[in-house]
Amino acid sequence: MSEASPAKAYTLHLGVIALLFVLSFLLPEYYHGLLARIMVLAVFAMGYNMLFGYVGLLSLGHAMFFAAGLYGAGLAVIQLGWNVPLAFLGGIACGAVLALGIGLLALRTTGVAFMIVTMMFAQVFYLLILYFATWTGGDQGMVVPQPARVLSFGATALELTNPTVRYMTALALFSIVLLVTLAIVRSRYGRVLVAIRENEERTKMLGYDTFSNKLAAVVISGTICAASGAAYALLFGYVGSSFASVQYSILPLLWVLLGGAATTLGPLIGTLFMYYVIDITSGYTSAYLLIVGIALILLVLFFPKGILGSVRQRWLGWLP
Amino acid sequence: MHFGPHLLLAALEGLVTSAVLALTALGLSLVFGVMRVVNVAHGEFFMLGAVLAWAITTAIGGHPALGFLAALVIAPLIVGALALVAERLVLRRLNYNPEATIVATIGMLYIIQQLALTFYGPEARPVEPPFSYRILLPWFGYSGYKLSVIAASALLLLATWLVLTRTKIGLVMRATQYDSETAQAFGIPVGRVYGGVFALGAMLAAIAAVLIVPISQAHYLMGQDPLLLSFIVVIIGGLGSLRGTVVAAVLIGMSDGIISMFFSPTLAKIIATLLVAMVLVFRPQGLFGTASR
Numbered sequence: 367m368s369e370a371s372p373a374k375a376y377t378l379h380l381g382v383i384a385l386l387f388v389l390s391f392l393l394p395e396y397y398h399g400l401l402a403r404i405m406v407l408a409v410f411a412m413g414y415n416m417l418f419g420y421v422g423l424l425s426l427g428h429a430m431f432f433a434a435g436l437y438g439a440g441l442a443v444i445q446l447g448w449n450v451p452l453a454f455l456g457g458i459a460c461g462a463v464l465a466l467g468i469g470l471l472a473l474r475t476t477g478v479a480f481m482i483v484t485m486m487f488a489q490v491f492y493l494l495i496l497y498f499a500t501w502t503g504g505d506q507g508m509v510v511p512q513p514a515r516v517l518s519f520g521a522t523a524l525e526l527t528n529p530t531v532r533y534m535t536a537l538a539l540f541s542i543v544l545l546v547t548l549a550i551v552r553s554r555y556g557r558v559l560v561a562i563r564e565n566e567e568r569t570k571m572l573g574y575d576t577f578s579n580k581l582a583a584v585v586i587s588g589t590i591c592a593a594s595g596a597a598y599a600l601l602f603g604y605v606g607s608s609f610a611s612v613q614y615s616i617l618p619l620l621w622v623l624l625g626g627a628a629t630t631l632g633p634l635i636g637t638l639f640m641y642y643v644i645d646i647t648s649g650y651t652s653a654y655l656l657i658v659g660i661a662l663i664l665l666v667l668f669f670p671k672g673i674l675g676s677v678r679q680r681w682l683g684w685l686p
Numbered sequence: 687m688h689f690g691p692h693l694l695l696a697a698l699e700g701l702v703t704s705a706v707l708a709l710t711a712l713g714l715s716l717v718f719g720v721m722r723v724v725n726v727a728h729g730e731f732f733m734l735g736a737v738l739a740w741a742i743t744t745a746i747g748g749h750p751a752l753g754f755l756a757a758l759v760i761a762p763l764i765v766g767a768l769a770l771v772a773e774r775l776v777l778r779r780l781n782y783n784p785e786a787t788i789v790a791t792i793g794m795l796y797i798i799q800q801l802a803l804t805f806y807g808p809e810a811r812p813v814e815p816p817f818s819y820r821i822l823l824p825w826f827g828y829s830g831y832k833l834s835v836i837a838a839s840a841l842l843l844l845a846t847w848l849v850l851t852r853t854k855i856g857l858v859m860r861a862t863q864y865d866s867e868t869a870q871a872f873g874i875p876v877g878r879v880y881g882g883v884f885a886l887g888a889m890l891a892a893i894a895a896v897l898i899v900p901i902s903q904a905h906y907l908m909g910q911d912p913l914l915l916s917f918i919v920v921i922i923g924g925l926g927s928l929r930g931t932v933v934a935a936v937l938i939g940m941s942d943g944i945i946s947m948f949f950s951p952t953l954a955k956i957i958a959t960l961l962v963a964m965v966l967v968f969r970p971q972g973l974f975g976t977a978s979r
Contacts, residue, residue, distance in 0.1 A: 424785050471967050478724055478784050479966055482917060486963040489914065493956045616792055623789070653804055659796030666786045666793075667779055 411633030413590030419628035422563035427488030433610035435595025440605030461592020469584030507606030626672030691825035700943025705839035708935035713890035729913025735892025769888030815900035
């Protein structure tokens with residue numbers, strides 16, 4: 367993360383966005399749909415990376431922020447009849463408020479206790495979704511009706527069920543979040559977060575209020591994850607409690623570890639890679655959890671820096 | 687049935703839950719106390735014990751007591767050996783780094799669960815209890831086997847306590863728990879102690895599972911609830927404290943039995959999990975634990 371290369375970093379990121387844009391016209395239909403989904407989930411991973419990669423706080427409960435966005439947006443459309451942009455903002459707001467509350471409580475703990483506390487809050491959130499089944503649909507989940515999934519600007523209406531619109535919306539969200547995280551990471555505030563990760567006591571001694579900096583990071587991270595969840599509900603039309611389960615707290619951790627923690631493009635690479643591995647192996651076996659398990663163990667044992675982390679260490683020191 | 691006998695029944699059921707929970711949680715607590723790592727795959731060792739108990743009793747056949755006794759010995763040994771291998775191959779290489787260990791044991795959780803699904807299948811399968819004697823109380827008959835589970839668990843807890851406080855092995859374990867570096871300097875093979883404790887923790891979970899499997903069936907997802915409940919027990923009892931673990935297990939088991947008989951089980955779980963999270967936030971040393979070092 368050297369100072370000298372802002373142009374290089376921005377060129378690389380804009381290049382990735384341009385590549386994803388061009389791919390939209392080249393990919394066959396199946397992979398086109400898959401990539402749209404991967405971009406939305408990569409946003410989830412980027413939100414997770416914000417906290418895990420840059421602040422070094424390992425949460426095992428991020429599924430609740432994703433689910434807050436998912437249910438916030440989904441319920442707003444289904445139960446309240448809000449339009450798409452409003453529901454999207456509603457979902458994000460739910461995630462931000464939840465993240466603020468959870469952050470205020472969970473940040474009183476550190477290390478292993480933080481991991482367990484976040485896992486327990488996520489479990490409570492998951493059980494609440496099951497408990498209030500009359501509104502949330504319980505473990506059956508809900509389908510967001512197709513006619514409601516329309517973005518209208520004056521006279522023109524864009525149907526989110528259309529593959530191209532869906533892909534471009536996902537890409538737009540992905541690009542905004544990618545550039546925002548890049549800007550945050552390169553800012554003064556980003557440096558403070560990394561300083562907290564490296565040595566919290568010393569950062570405190572230098573006069574930084576580490577608690578409120580960490581709290582802000584939890585809120586930013588939760589908000590980004592909620593944006594991903596809200597987009598998922600509106601683009602793919604399904605809101606289900608399985609997205610709030612422990613498994614969806616583990617998956618972003620896996621994606622970030624694989625792609626490289628504390629790298630801006632790592633979450634995309636990790637999500638992409640893991641999705642394709644599962645996609646390819648599902649032809650041979652249905653045991654995809656086995657692959658997730660083996661990948662987790664191999665990563666922490668032999669490859670703790672992930673793909674981009676290793677690349678940065680060996681060749682490209684300037685990689686953000 | 688009147689309220690009194692109803693409550694007695696709920697309390698007895700709660701006591702059976704507590705007995706099994708205390709054993710499982712003790713395993714988790716020992717591993718955390720001595721090694722300072724959290725084993726997320728603990729519930730899967732529990733599940734493995736139950737699944738192996740089914741496999742062993744089916745393979746042996748004959749009188750149910752014969753197969754059950756064989757399972758009670760063999761299943762924990764297999765699970766213990768497996769845990770030892772996992773400890774040598776993975777945890778040791780991670781240097782027992784707390785966060786890396788959690789991620790690695792999550793990996794183990796998925797691997798064990800998926801293998802159980804592949805080889806054992808998604809069905810829940812029963813194991814016959816070794817004897818089917820019913821004790822007749824004035825209001826209802828109660829399974830004698832369930833009462834013997836409580837007794838067996840109490841005996842095992844007592845035995846573990848004696849080993850920990852009265853033997854050389856226990857002394858070595860406590861020394862490692864208190865200060866592993868000094869223990870190493872005094873010639874205690876800390877690496878071997880860690881391996882042994884990890885295996886012992888898994889074996890306790892497996893024994894608990896063999897005891898419970900004649901009451902509730904063996905299923906590949908059965909490790910999830912014991913894991914969460916063990917976490918709750920270990921946190922409330924104070925991480926690494928044996929007495930606290932037992933007291934908390936009885937407290938949680940009883941209240942779980944009684945609350946879910948009168949209220950919705952989901953609501954009971956929500957309240958319990960939320961309370962425990964709050965305990966961890968505001969009283970990290972647990973309700974009965976001493977302040978952490």
